[in-house]
Structure formats: structure tokens, C-alpha cells
Amino acid sequence: xxxxxxxxxxxxxxxxxxxxxxxxxxxxxxxxxxxxxxxxxxxxxxxxxxxxxxxxxxxxxxxxxxxxxxxxxxxxxxxxxxxxxxxxxxxxxxxxxxxxxxxxxxxxxxxxxxxxxxxxxxxxxxxxxxxxxxxxxxxxxxxxxxxxxxxxxxxxxxxxxxxxxxxxxxxxxxxxxxxxxxxxxxxxxxxxxxxxxxxxxxxxxxxxxxxxxxxxxxxxxxxxxxxxxxxxxxxxxxxxxxxxxxxxxxxxxxxxxxxxxxxxxxxxxxxxxxxxxxxxxxxxxxxxxxxxxxxxxxxxxxxxxxxxxxxxxxxxxxxxxxxxxxxxxxxxxxxxxxxxxxxxxxxxxxxxxxxxxxxxxxxxxxxxxxxxxxxxxxxxxxxxxxxxxxxxxxxxx
Numbered sequence: 001x002x003x004x005x006x007x008x009x010x011x012x013x014x015x016x017x018x019x020x021x022x023x024x025x026x027x028x029x030x031x032x033x034x035x036x037x038x039x040x041x042x043x044x045x046x047x048x049x050x051x052x053x054x055x056x057x058x059x060x061x062x063x064x065x066x067x068x069x070x071x072x073x074x075x076x077x078x079x080x081x082x083x084x085x086x087x088x089x090x091x092x093x094x095x096x097x098x099x100x101x102x103x104x105x106x107x108x109x110x111x112x113x114x115x116x117x118x119x120x121x122x123x124x125x126x127x128x129x130x131x132x133x134x135x136x137x138x139x140x141x142x143x144x145x146x147x148x149x150x151x152x153x154x155x156x157x158x159x160x161x162x163x164x165x166x167x168x169x170x171x172x173x174x175x176x177x178x179x180x181x182x183x184x185x186x187x188x189x190x191x192x193x194x195x196x197x198x199x200x201x202x203x204x205x206x207x208x209x210x211x212x213x214x215x216x217x218x219x220x221x222x223x224x225x226x227x228x229x230x231x232x233x234x235x236x237x238x239x240x241x242x243x244x245x246x247x248x249x250x251x252x253x254x255x256x257x258x259x260x261x262x263x264x265x266x267x268x269x270x271x272x273x274x275x276x277x278x279x280x281x282x283x284x285x286x287x288x289x290x291x292x293x294x295x296x297x298x299x300x301x302x303x304x305x306x307x308x309x310x311x312x313x314x315x316x317x318x319x320x321x322x323x324x325x326x327x328x329x330x331x332x333x334x335x336x337x338x339x340x341x342x343x344x345x346x347x348x349x350x351x352x353x354x355x356x357x358x359x360x361x362x363x364x365x366x367x368x369x370x371x372x373x374x375x376x377x378x379x380x381x382x383x384x385x386x387x388x389x390x391x392x393x394x395x396x397x
Contacts, residue, residue, distance in 0.1 A: 008047050011039055011063060011071065015053040021073070022058065024382040026113045028071035040065050044171055045136030049078045062118070062137020066171055072118035072137060087141065088148035090116045095152055098124075098376055106189045107376040108210050109153070113386060114378040119166075120145065123206040125187045125198055127156040130206035131179070134166040146179055157181030159200045161207075165307070176201075186262060188269075192217045194241055196266045202258060204234065204303075211373035212237060212301060212339070215391050218369055219299060219337045220245040226296025229253070229288075229329060231281045236263025236274065238299045238337075243272035247297070250274040253284050285325040294331040301391075306342035315342060316353050323357025330363070330396045343388035347372075350390045358396070365396035 013021070017032040028050060033039065042048065048063040050071060057078035061071045074082055094115045098107045109129070110122040119135030129149060133139045139162075146158060158181065163174040186197040191213055198207035216238050224246035230239040233252035240263065243250045252263050252274050260276040267274045277284065281302070300322055306315030323338055330336050340350045347370070358364065372379075373389040380386055 008049055008060065009038075009042055009063075010049045010051050012055075013050065013052050013058075018052040018058060021050070026073045026118060026380055026383055027069050028061070028073070030065075030068055030070040033070055035065070035070075045138075045140035047074070047082050047137075051078075062135065062140070064136045064170060067169060072113070072135060074116070074118070074137075082141070084144040084147050084151075087117070087144050088151050091148050091152040097378075101375050104190050106191060106210070109376075111377050113380040113383055121206065122149070123208065123210065124153070124155070125189050125200070125208070128159065128181075128183065128187050128200065129153065129155040129157070130159045130161050130200055132161050132164060132206060134162075134164055134170070136170045136172060139167075139170075139172055150180070155181070157183050159183055161200070161205070164205075186265075191237070192220070192241055194244055194266070195269045196235060196237060196240065197262045197269075198235065199258070199262060203262075204259075208235070209237065209301075211341075211377045211389050212391075213374040213376075215337070215339065215371055215374075215393075216241050218371070218393060219297065219335070222335050223247040223250075223297050226334070227251075227294075228297045229295040229299065231285070231298070231300040231326070232302045233263055233276075234259045234301075236266045238301065239263055239274050240266045240270055240272060242297065242299075243267060243274050244270055251277060251295075253277045253279055253281060255280050282321070282325065285329065289325065289328050293329060294334075295329055296331055296334045297337070298326045298330050298334070299337045300326050301337075301339045302341075304342040305340070306344045309344055312344055316345065316349060319345070319350060319353040320357040320360075323354040324361045325357075327358050327361040327363040327396060332397060334396060335368075336365075336394045336396055337391065338394075339389065339391040341389050343385060345390070347387075347390045351392060354392055354394075358394075363396045365394050367392055367394050369393040 012034045044064045049060050050058045059076040061073040063071050094110050109124045119138040121132040123130045158179040160179050186199045200207040220241040223242040228242045228247045228250045230252045233239050233254045239250050239252040305318040
């Protein structure tokens, strides 16, 4: 859906409220806009031009009059046509970067604001792409996005994974469907020299978590000849790589049998063996502690404990409890990897909770690595809160 720059509505910022935008921030909040009746009547997701209180044009973006993040900037050029050609250019830039980073077509192709396409996520699984349009603006642009994706990448199959909580905040319905091609089975992917299966129909998020790619490799490097416990194992990303790295035993724990089935199949395709245990993680941790079990490496990559600010206090205690219970199972001089994908929890707060948990467990040691997401999940330089993934790799005494 192309649109004319001359015909698009203009949104005026309130006096003195353009400083953040001028400094490079990609969002405009509703309380920075002169939100008159005309602005409130504009359709959700439409493209608008942004002008300051003195009529200086500052760029263009998608506008939703019903959300706190009212404008997501698409271009600092107020005359830019936001059409298929524009989108294809952004996709081509994103593709060039990923092809520099990775030799095979398995990565996050588009990571929203950091790739100049706010609210859009595209994961690439070889000939299959999973697309998430998380804002009203991206939903409105979907026909042109799909056409641009076909032009730049030409995937055989495109799956729309539009069932995220973020869409509800934007006033959008949740749905998932195959947009082009056919999807009849889990898709085989490659990562860190191993083969895995991503379920794009029923799997979590877009089917796979590429963000942990580098962390999986770092942990696997320590797993040789050690017993490994992988909690919240999902489809086996950590577990299978640990087995390939020479672990003497690997136990993968998850509450989803479907996820564990994928992990077992991935192990078979890589010629390794893992033990899969279907269980709730905290209950399994308690059971193993009572048994006196110890492991050379313990891995815990849970889903978000803090999904909104109101969950912050309880979720933070969850990370503390997880650290305490995991630490109790790590043998002396063994290794512990903990992660948080809760963007409401800062890296500092996460480290504090992990430290508290270690203290309660009576353990100490050293942090070997503090890391975020892999490079195909870049962070916008003026949007540090988009750095959602935190992880700590420790050796415990």
C-alpha cells in the first residue's frame, strides 16, 4: 500500500517536546503531541509527518492515536515514500548485514527499530520466513512487506506469527497463518554446526530463539566430559550442543512434551544422546536437590518471569529463587548459566537477584561472561530498553 508524502497528515509536537526525537530516539509519545480532535480521529497505523511547534519537519512514521508510544519513526526524511521500494531497501540492508555475520541463512533477518522497521520481526529458516507485525503500522504495511520480502529474499514459505501480546496493546487481533507456500512439518535449521527443528505452527514465539546462539556456543565449550542439566530446554538448543561438545551426560527438562520431542529428534539428527524429562522446573529442582544430585554444568533459560511492570517484584524474586536452587546442584568448580528475557528487568537488577540467590545458597565464585543477544538481534543506540536479553555464565566454588 503506497502513499503520497504530500497527502499524509501532519502531527505537531508540543512546544519544547522535540528534543528527544531530534537526539535520535525512534519513538514519539502521545504526551509529546498536540493531540487535538483531528489527530485523535486518524486511523491506527497510518503514516504521518512530524513537525515541531515551529513547523519544522522532523520526519515521518506510523501513528497510533490510542497508544502511549504514538509514533514510531520510519524516516528522518519527511518526504520519504513509505512503500514497497522503501521497505525492500530496508530489508536489503538487513540482509547484507546478516550475510556478513552468518554463512548460512538461519538468523533473525529483521529486528524492529534497530533495522529501521519498528514493530517488525522476521526470522529466517532457510527457505522459510516467520513474520511478526507487532504494531498497527506494520500490520497496515503487511501487503507491501510481503511483496518486498519476496523481492529481496524470495522465501518458498512465509508464516505470519501474529499472536503476540504486543498486538493487543495496539488494538490488533491475534492470528497465525501461512501467507505463502506450504508448511507441513517442523523446519530443520542449522546453528553452531548443529541441526535443530523449529516448529513454526505450534512452537513458542517464531519457533526458535536465535538470540541465544552465542551463549549456547559459550556454554557448550565448557561441557566436555561434564554432566549437564538443561532447564527450560525447549527444542534442545543448549542440550544438543552440549552433547555434541562431548558432555558425558545431558538431561533436558521442560514441561512441554512437544518441545522435548523436537529436542530428542534434534539429538538423533546430530548423532548424540540426551535424556529428556517432562517436569515443572522448580519442582524438578527441588526433587534433584533432595536426591543430592550434582552436575558439572547447570543451564536455566526460562521464559520471561516479568511480563509487565506490575510483575516486577514477584518476577525478580523468581530469578533469585532460580539462582538459589540451580546453584545448589552445581558441583564445586562447575558452571552455572542463567538468563532473563524480561525487558522490564535491567541487567543490573538481574545480576543483583542472581547474586542474592547465590548468597542464600551459600555459594560464591566468579562471573566469566555477561552477555545479551546475538548480533542478529541488534539494539537501537537510542533505545537501550530494547536490549531485553541478559545472561550470566559463572563458575562456582
